[in-house]
Amino acid sequence: MGKLKKSVYSLSGKEEDLKDFKISMQNKIGHKRMLIDFERQDEEANYGKMPYFVYSGAVEFPAQLAISILSELGLGSDKLNFQKGTEIIFDNHGESYSYVKFDEIWDFIKKLNEKNFLVAMLLIASSNNHWVSITSIQQLIIRELKEYKIEIDYSKSSVFIAMSFGEEMLKARKSIANVVRDFGYEPMFIDSKEHNNQIVPEIFSEIEKAEFVISDLTEQKRGVYLEAGYALALKKQVILSCEKEDFKNNHFDVSQINTIVWSDENDLESRLRERIKAMHNLVKV
Template sequence: MKFKIEKYFRIFLNEEFEKLSIECPICKFKAFKTESGKKGDCFFIVCPRCGEYEISETLNAELKSKEPDLMLSSYLRRLYEFRKDDEPIGPLTTYNIDSLKKDAERSKPEYSEKIYLLLKAIEHIQEYTGEDIIVWNSSGSESNFDKAKFELFRAYFLAMTYSSRGKELEYLFHSLRELGYLQYSNVMLNLQEGFPNYINITPYGYKYLEEIRNKERFETNKVFIAMAFKPENDNIYKTIKQVLNKLGYDAVRVDKEHYTGYIIDFILAEIKESRFVVAEITDKNLNVFFEFSYALGHKIPVIPLLKKEKDEKDPFEKIPFDIKQFNTIVYENEEQLKEKLRDRIRNLFGRYKV
């Protein structure tokens, strides 16, 4: 999911913003209060640092006299920015705030992880590979748009790296450059916090991100299920999901998930983040074959499934020649599928261990 910068520009560049803005009760940045929340005493806040969240009036009043909680702010922003749907976090209430603070404290990253998180955050806002990200206007213009863009990017990077101040963020930027993962251009030393005008990820930076993602994939319990979406396949899906769940894996099928943007982007992202793919190829569905091929192209293991119909001599006759080369599970009923799939996963990947 891309950084929701357009939404933030629309809000924070609105001429009415100064009149309607409030202080974020969590980080104390200038934020925007929107319509009432789902519950009677709740409302929504859009904050450049915390993201979007729902909070109760009671908790809001309680936090007004408190110091900024930047750890909680960073935790909420990470939850919001990388979730599949576009819904705000929350509601935050007096009943769950202590638990959230403990979760935030446990999620605090070490230096090496902060380096990775900053590089990942930069990639997250790039529209395409190699795009220069403007963090300050090189012409020296001080238009409202340029100021807002700098402040929004800065707040975003502060939150995503759990940085408490600009100097810490500056150090992380310089660390990425020293490591060869980031390059600066048009550096103007008199700028706020020593930031450059443009930043860009180097080839070494992209390679580093890919290596970390591959490592994360081998540690994930996510499994993508590629199959035709039709009622006749519902029981097959339930059987696959049951096997995966019993072995500690989380089944992902796109029609069962919430997402924003283009569905193809969501599908490809889910496949790349999966430990392996289970592909039901009986229906010769073109989308399934595409997902099958995409997974193989990214070196993600695929377990093909093929149903043998009653009185069918050779079920492989109905699938393309290239697919026949793979070690496919052939089954006649759901019980047989359950047993064969369970044994295959155990032998290849084992039970997922948290």
């Protein structure tokens, strides 16, 4: 059971509010989806049938968010049908991505009990994904949570990220943080945390709390090796990565570990997504 689900299941005395919240959300999201469909039909009536990629963001649901929902509920990927799409930018094919049809996941969510339904709604409301299928309903969810006075004391699970803090690594840092957030985790960079303690105990404390650890070995910082080793000693899952040109400088003791060797930040982001999916064994795409 995920941390958010535990927080939701600890609610007491809110059973009627949760029932009413679910009914209200079903009605309002259903109505919102109907308006989106009507708008598309009107545009096609006036301008002709549109290519699928024009409205795909409104009818598809991002795989990473679907994975977060399944993971939080303790369910496997067989509950949903994951598909592959390809980004189209100015008629050019871009990178592939994974998604679930919105109607399919919405039917799945509607069948959940009131507390699991709330878990799914909270994850959608807090997502930083910019697909229309998500942004079009986030404010609806937030308003209804306030209407029914549903408050959850919840902090996201963290992922500890060990890497060089040099300026040359800022783009890689951003790429790693983006992926971690897309999977519903909070990235923990120790240099971003306010504290008044000695640094090493603080690092160890954050590693102990983390769901897993990502260690990028680029620039060969000894502290990164120390942090990865500590996480492994705790039997935590550790994902290693390193920039391609710097990989030959790695210490011998990690040469046999499956490492993401990346050529640029886009490559790092893409391969890290796939590694986290494989690590959780949640989806095959």
